[in-house]
Amino acid sequence: MSLKIRTAVVAVLASASLLLAGCATTQSPLDNHNDVEGKLVVAPVMPDYKVEVTLAKLNEILATVELTNEQRARFHYDRGVIYDSVGLRLLARIDFMQALKLQPDLADAYNFLGIYYTQEGEYDSAYEAFDGVLELAPNYDYAYLNRGIALYYGDRIDLATKDMQAFYAGDNKDGYRALWLYLIDLKADSVEAKKQLAQHRQNLENDAWATVIVDYYLGKKSRDEVFSAAKVGLTYPKEYAERLCEAYFYLAKMAIETKQYQDAANYFRLALATNIYDFVEHRYARIELAKVKGLLEATK
Numbered sequence: 624m625s626l627k628i629r630t631a632v633v634a635v636l637a638s639a640s641l642l643l644a645g646c647a648t649t650q651s652p653l654d655n656h657n658d659v660e661g662k663l664v665v666a667p668v669m670p671d672y673k674v675e676v677t678l679a680k681l682n683e684i685l686a687t688v689e690l691t692n693e694q695r696a697r698f699h700y701d702r703g704v705i706y707d708s709v710g711l712r713l714l715a716r717i718d719f720m721q722a723l724k725l726q727p728d729l730a731d732a733y734n735f736l737g738i739y740y741t742q743e744g745e746y747d748s749a750y751e752a753f754d755g756v757l758e759l760a761p762n763y764d765y766a767y768l769n770r771g772i773a774l775y776y777g778d779r780i781d782l783a784t785k786d787m788q789a790f791y792a793g794d795n796k797d798g799y800r801a802l803w804l805y806l807i808d809l810k811a812d813s814v815e816a817k818k819q820l821a822q823h824r825q826n827l828e829n830d831a832w833a834t835v836i837v838d839y840y841l842g843k844k845s846r847d848e849v850f851s852a853a854k855v856g857l858t859y860p861k862e863y864a865e866r867l868c869e870a871y872f873y874l875a876k877m878a879i880e881t882k883q884y885q886d887a888a889n890y891f892r893l894a895l896a897t898n899i900y901d902f903v904e905h906r907y908a909r910i911e912l913a914k915v916k917g918l919l920e921a922t923k
Contacts, residue, residue: 667898668864678705696726703735710900712739730759730766738769742906746777764793768803772903776910780810795826798833805840806876813880817841832856832866836873846874861899868897872904872911879915884922888915 681702685695703718716739719732737752753770756763771786787807791800801823808816821841827834835852838844844852853866875890891912899905 667896668861669898674705674709678702681705692725696722696724696729699725700729700732703732707735708901710898712742728759730756730763733759734763734766734769737766737773738906741769741773741776742910744776744910746773749773750777764790767793768800768903771803771807772907775807775810776907780807783807784811791823795823796828798827798831798837801827801837802833802840802873809880830856832869836870839873840877849874864897865899865902868894868899868902869904871897872908875908875911875915879911879918884915884918888912888919891915 681698684690685698685702690698699718699722703715703722706712706715706718715735719735722729722732723736733752733755737749737756740746740749740752750770750773753766753773756766757770760766767786767790771783771790774780774783774786784804784807787800787804791797791804794800801820804823805816805820808819817840820837824834824837824841827837832852835844835849839846839849849870850867853863853870857863871890871894875887875894878884878887878890891908894904894908895912897905
């Protein structure tokens with residue numbers, strides 16, 4: 624699992640892993656970041672044809688191959704992960720539910736369902752799903768992130784802080800963990816949150832992409848420097864679009880903090896436009912956008 628904050632997806636069956644290899648974008652984002660008036664442009668990532676081929680193979684396996692319940696559950700889960708990655712959330716949810724019928728102790732599937740409940744504002748169901756994940760797999764690191772986010776959006780900040788502190792403790796060299804802990808701490812005490820983020824910055828690698836965003840929050844980087852850094856050290860086709868998805872989200876959260884609500888709305892729309900569906904930043908940009916629209920209405 625990379626250090627990028629995204630939904631934790633554990634390794635799949637060896638056969639499915641081979642089928643899933645090689646997914647990449649067919650388009651690259653445009654390099655236009657001239658203003659914050661809604662004119663920032665990014666070409667949305669489109670699924671590679673190999674994703675369709677993989678889905679066709681999984682469909683054939685599920686329809687024709689004699690499998691044990693455990694194997695069939697895993698293939699439903701694998702197919703659900705692919706559906707999720709291309710934004711087909713309903714189909715993914717159906718597969719995750721089917722996987723759980725066949726294998727009720729599949730923690731990964733509960734994790735996804737918890738995320739979906741959070742996105743839909745069904746927070747009690749989300750908490751229950753993530754509680755189930757941690758009962759089945761107490762060391763499931765990202766369940767603390769996902770439950771913490773659900774608690775954050777459910778306005779249960781004290782509990783959200785505990786979960787995010789546990790998540791941060793799992794790897795204090797991960798800038799994304801520091802960022803999410805800061806966003807939650809911000810709800811309780813903005814001065815202390817900034818102080819803690821500055822302390823956590825000391826554990827981060829200076830050349831890491833996430834560190835650039837942390838430095839932006841600390842006032843050490845400008846918006847233009849963030850976008851410039853997003854182009855540096857890219858290693859695979861989708862990485863630029865992924866970084867832009869993250870940059871748009873975190874810049875939007877900062878814009879909310881400074882009461883620049885229209886800028887925040889523009890950035891959240893741009894995060895959604897990247898089509899990086901399986902990143903946490905994309906998953907919750909729509910919730911954030913709805914909140915910002917409410918703030919804009921209140922200021923009229």
